[in-house]
Structure formats: structure tokens, C-alpha cells
Amino acid sequence: MFDALTEKLGGVFDNLTGRGALSEKDVEAALREVRVALLEADVALPVVKQFINTVKEEAVGEKVIRAVKPGQQVVKIVHDALIETLGGAQEPEDLKISSPPSVIMMAGLQGSGKTTTTGKLALRLKKKDRKKVLLASLDTRRPAAMEQLAILATQAEVESLPIVQGQSPVEIAKRAMQAAKFGGFDVVILDTAGRTSIDEEMMVEAANIAKIANPSEILLVADSLTGQDAVETAKRFHERLPLTGIILTRADGDGRGGAALSMRAVTGLPIKFLGIGEKIDGLDVFDARRIAGRILGQGDVVALVEKAVENADMAAAEKMAAKMAKGKFDLDDLSMQLRQIQNMGGLGGIMGMLPGAQAAKKALDNGVVNEKIITRQIAVISSMTKKERQKPDLLNASRRRRIATGAGVDVSEVNKVIKMHRSMADMVKSIGKGGMKGLMQKMGGMKGGMPSEEQLKALGEKALQSGAMPPMGQNMPQGLPGLGGGGLPGLGGGLPGLGGFGFGKKK
Numbered sequence: 001m002f003d004a005l006t007e008k009l010g011g012v013f014d015n016l017t018g019r020g021a022l023s024e025k026d027v028e029a030a031l032r033e034v035r036v037a038l039l040e041a042d043v044a045l046p047v048v049k050q051f052i053n054t055v056k057e058e059a060v061g062e063k064v065i066r067a068v069k070p071g072q073q074v075v076k077i078v079h080d081a082l083i084e085t086l087g088g089a090q091e092p093e094d095l096k097i098s099s100p101p102s103v104i105m106m107a108g109l110q111g112s113g114k115t116t117t118t119g120k121l122a123l124r125l126k127k128k129d130r131k132k133v134l135l136a137s138l139d140t141r142r143p144a145a146m147e148q149l150a151i152l153a154t155q156a157e158v159e160s161l162p163i164v165q166g167q168s169p170v171e172i173a174k175r176a177m178q179a180a181k182f183g184g185f186d187v188v189i190l191d192t193a194g195r196t197s198i199d200e201e202m203m204v205e206a207a208n209i210a211k212i213a214n215p216s217e218i219l220l221v222a223d224s225l226t227g228q229d230a231v232e233t234a235k236r237f238h239e240r241l242p243l244t245g246i247i248l249t250r251a252d253g254d255g256r257g258g259a260a261l262s263m264r265a266v267t268g269l270p271i272k273f274l275g276i277g278e279k280i281d282g283l284d285v286f287d288a289r290r291i292a293g294r295i296l297g298q299g300d301v302v303a304l305v306e307k308a309v310e311n312a313d314m315a316a317a318e319k320m321a322a323k324m325a326k327g328k329f330d331l332d333d334l335s336m337q338l339r340q341i342q343n344m345g346g347l348g349g350i351m352g353m354l355p356g357a358q359a360a361k362k363a364l365d366n367g368v369v370n371e372k373i374i375t376r377q378i379a380v381i382s383s384m385t386k387k388e389r390q391k392p393d394l395l396n397a398s399r400r401r402r403i404a405t406g407a408g409v410d411v412s413e414v415n416k417v418i419k420m421h422r423s424m425a426d427m428v429k430s431i432g433k434g435g436m437k438g439l440m441q442k443m444g445g446m447k448g449g450m451p452s453e454e455q456l457k458a459l460g461e462k463a464l465q466s467g468a469m470p471p472m473g474q475n476m477p478q479g480l481p482g483l484g485g486g487g488l489p490g491l492g493g494g495l496p497g498l499g500g501f502g503f504g505k506k507k
Contacts, residue, residue: 006295008037013075013296027059027074034078042227042258047085047265055081079292086271086288087264093272096244097131098216101180101188105213107206107237108221110194113249115145117221117275118191119152120283121247126158131186136161136176138169138209139193149191155280159183169193173209190215198233203240210241217244219272222259224248230259234267243267248286249275260291329428331389334421335381338374379407380417392421 012033031052038048058077083089095104104121108114118135125131135153137160139145146163153160161176173190180188190213195202210218220243222230230248237243246263251274263271276282320333381389383406388394395403395418404411 005037005041008040009034009078009296012037013078024060028056030074031056031059038258038261041261044228044231044258044262044266047262050265051081051085054084075296079296082261082292082295083288085261085265086291087286089289092285092287093245093270095125095272096216097129097187100184100186101134101177102186103177103180103213103215104187104189104217104219105206105210105215106189106191106219106221107241107243108194109198109223109233110142110196112194112221112223113275114194114221115139115148115191116152116278117247117249117273117283118149118189119156119280120275121219121273122153122158122189123156123280124283125187126156132184133158134161134176134180134183134185134188135159135191136172136179136188137163137191138172139191140167140169140172141193145191145193152280159185169205170208170212173212177213198236203237206241218242219245219247220269221247221249221275222263223250224259224274225250227258228262231262231266234263234269238267238269243269245270245272247271247273247275247283251284252276252282324428327429329421329425331381331384331392331417331421334417334424335378335389338378338381342374342378376407376409376413377417377420380404380409380414383407392418392425 012030034055035048035052038051039045043051055077058081059074080089096102106114106118106121115137122133122135125133133156135149135158137146137149139149150160150163161172161179164172164175167175169192176188176190179185190209192206192209193202218241220234220237222233224230226233234243234246246267246269248260248263248271251260260271260274263269271286274284274286276284320336323329323333380403383403384395388399388403395414400411400414400418404414407414
């Protein structure tokens with residue numbers, strides 16, 4: 001969502017940080033470019049003015065001009081201002097779950113992704129918070145809306161209120177409350193009806209439902225791709241309903257990010273979640289600090305680790321970690337890690353979270369790098385015999401030709417996979433008897449256990465500096481020490497070197 005803004009701000013700050021000293025005129029010229037970038041990203045004008053004034057007040061003072069690295073000092077000031085604009089540096093707010101059954105009411109316009117988001121939120125409450133959840137559709141107007149929610153409930157493995165034709169939304173809300181009490185549910189989520197635009201009838205209906213259900217949370221679901229229209233929608237809903245938070249959907253789209261940057265400042269409401277894609281698990285907590293880091297191209301290593309944890313097979317991870325601690329890494333291990341990358345959203349999903357990955361992500365978006373390369377590499381490994389996967393030294397020319405035929409690729413693709421494996425295997429061997437702790441000590445002195453967010457960020461920076469994680473877009477022969485069996489202990493195996501994914505022409 002923030003790619004365009006990230007690219008433009010990156011250009012501004014590259015110019016600043018590349019200079020040894022900054023004058024007040026240099027800073028003001030840079031801030032003019034930042035202002036234009038924010039306006040082009042569809043950030044509300046009052047928010048832009050406040051943002052620039054805040055940054056300017058800090059950036060033209062003695063603290064910057066006399067700083068050892070004045071350009072980096074300006075970037076830090078902008079970073080801090082972004083965090084404040086997005087909601088502050090405090091931890092993300094948890095959903096208010098009162099005594100059972102706690103009610104969450106979902107509001108929003110038709111087409112904003114409200115019903116899909118209801119299913120995503122139910123899965124999150126069940127999986128992460130261990131809550132027993134009941135879903136109830138109050139949308140009696142949109143065809144098949146109730147059936148859609150019932151299907152989503154099945155996917156999220158939660159229960160949905162049985163459909164009774166002819167009932168009004170208010171009657172359904174009352175029935176849902178009774179069912180939640182009698183069924184021992186912790187949370188009941190009410191998916192209210194939407195319209196193509198805000199009208200009096202919809203707002204009166206929503207207000208009546210809120211009076212009956214007395215929800216602990218009233219969440220507005222807004223489409224981030226609509227830009228300032230989403231901000232205006234939030235304002236108008238908040239005038240009639242006591243909203244407690246906002247969920248922005250389609251955050252993985254090609255929007256300019258203005259809605260997210262404007263929403264908190266204009267409405268005063270916290271953005272609680274970001275909806276990503278159509279899959280039922282595509283709901284991320286909105287963290288102002290991490291979003292600000294992404295906007296400034298600093299990546300989001302913490303989110304990457306969280307994804308690794310969610311998708312890791314812990315038993316397999318422990319087994320791989322034990323092998324890697326002995327300096328062993330075969331093609332079965334490589335295949336496992338390639339599949340893990342797919343589960344984590346593919347190359348695009350990972351690159352968006354790595355520091356300095358914008359160039360490589362842009363190459364993906366432009367088709368220079370083929371996302372399907374992972375699928376082909378898995379096919380290559382699957383075409384090998386068990387003995388070949390365990391002993392890659394057996395792979396002579398005739399075997400490679402056979403494997404290429406079986407996988408439906410050129411022999412050069414097989415050679416790339418073997419080369420990538422060899423690079424990673426050499427790195428694993430170099431770790432020696434110290435195992436993963438030895439690698440961690442080389443990269444930052446951590447002695448095991450789960451690192452803090454600050455340590456993770458420092459680890460990412462040190463990885464870039466040490467060459468273990470080279471800047472994206474360059475030739476990367478070695479493997480990126482992993483999220484588990486690799487650089488971070490216990491999270492499920494390392495990520496293969498991104499250079500092995502074929503930064504070449506799309507086939």
C-alpha cells in the first residue's frame with residue numbers, strides 16, 4: 001500500500017544521507033519534496049501541513065545541523081513524526097473483550113470487505129486469543145450475504161447463527177445475543193448491512209442494533225484503496241455511531257497509503273487491523289512503529305518473524321535445527337524452506353518486510369523476477385530420488401538431465417538449485433560446533449531465546465553490514481541465515497539465499 005510513497009521518500013532521504021553536512025536550506029528543500037510525496041499519496045492536506053510543521057520544527061534546529069550524521073537525524077525525525085501521525089509509539093490496542101458474551105459490531109459500506117473481515121477477525125480471536133466465537137449476519141438485503149458469512153465461519157472453524165428467513169436485523173441481533181448466552185460463547189460478532197453510500201435508514205438501523213447489543217467494540221471496515229473517501233466515510237459514521245476503531249482492507253493493493261496516514265489524525269480513532277488479501281488468515285495488527293518503518297524502507301523484521309512462527313512446523317523445525325547444528329543441510333531441508341517461503345506469502349511477502357528490499361520487490365512487481373521460480377525449484381527437488389536429495393554429490397550430468405525432464409525445466413534451472421543448496425550447505429558447515437548460537441554471536445552477541453524487537457532490528461542491520469543479508473538486487477550467492485534453524489533460534493529453518501531465486505528474465 002505504501003510502495004509509491006516509500007520509493008519517493010527513499011529518493012529524498014538518499015540525497016540527504018549522502019551528504020556530509022546540511023544547511024537549513026537543504027532541509028527545507030527536502031521537506032518540500034516530502035510534502036509533495038505525501039500529497040501525491042493522497043494524505044489529507046491538514047494532516048500534511050501538521051506533519052511538515054512538526055518535522056520542520058525539529059529538523060532545522062541545532063540538533064540536526066551539528067549532528068555527526070545530519071541526514072540520518074532528519075530521517076529519524078521524519079520516522080518519529082510518521083509514528084505519531086499513525087497513532088503513536090505505544091503498543092497496538094487490544095480488542096476490548098468484556099464479560100461473555102462480548103459483542104463486536106462490524107460497520108461499513110457495501111463492498112468494503114466487511115463480511116470477509118468478519119470471518120478473518122473470528123479466526124484471529126479463535127486462534128490467537130482462544131475465544132469461542134459466534135458469527136451472526138444482520139445483512140438481510142444483499143443476496144447471499146448470510147450464506148457467505150456461514151461459509152466463512154466454517155473456514156474459520158467457528159459457529160454461525162442459523163439463518164431464519166424473514167427476520168429483521170434487530171430481531172436477528174436479539175436472537176444472536178440469546179444464542180451466545182445459552183451456548184457459552186465468549187464473543188459474538190455482528191456483521192451489519194452496508195449500502196453503496198451512507199443513508200439515514202442504514203444509520204438508524206445500526207444505531208438501534210448498537211442499543212440492543214451494547215457492543216464492547218464497534219469497528220468500521222473501510223477500503224484503503226478509496227483514499228480520502230475512506231476518511232470521509234469514517235468521519236460520517238463516527239458522527240452517528242460511537243466507533244471504537246477502524247479496520248483498513250485491501251492493504252496489499254496498489255493504493256497510495258493516504259487513508260492510513262490520514263485516518264487517525266482526522267477521526268481520532270485507532271486503526272486496529274489491516275486486511276491483506278482474500279485468504280481467511282489475512283488480518284494483521286496495525287502497529288504504527290512497524291508501519292512507519294515500512295514506509296521509510298526499513299522493513300518489518302518482527303512481522304517476518306511472526307509469519308515464520310505462524311507457518312512453522314515446530315517438530316520439523318527442531319529436527320532441522322539439530323541437523324544444521326551438526327553442519328548438515330541437504331536438499332530435503334532446502335525444499336522444506338522453499339515451501340515455508342510460499343506459506344509466508346512468497347518472495348513478494350518476504351521482501352516487503354526485509355530492510356532495504358524495495359529494489360528487489362520492485363523487480364518482482366515489474367515481472368523482472370518471476371514469483372513462480374519457487375514452485376519450479378520445488379519441482380526440481382521433487383524430481384530427484386531420495387538418495388539424490390540426501391547426497392547431492394551424486395548429481396552428475398546425466399542425472400541432472402533426467403531431473404530437468406521430470407520437472408519440465410531446463411538443465412540450467414537444476415544447476416541453479418544445486419548451486420543455491422551448495423552455498424547454503426557451505427554456510428551451515430561454517431557455523432561449526434557453536435551451532436545457531438555461534439552464528440547469533442557473530443551477528444550480534446545474542447545468547448539464545450527470543451530477541452526483542454530492538455534486537456531483531458539490530459540483527460537485520462548487522463546482517464546487512466556483515467554480508468549475511470546482502471542488499472537486495474545485488475548478486476546474493478549465500479543463504480540468508482534463517483528464521484529458526486538459522487539466524488533466529490527455534491522458528492523453523494533458514495531462508496535460502498534470495499540470489500538463488502533467479503533475478504533474471506521472467507519465463
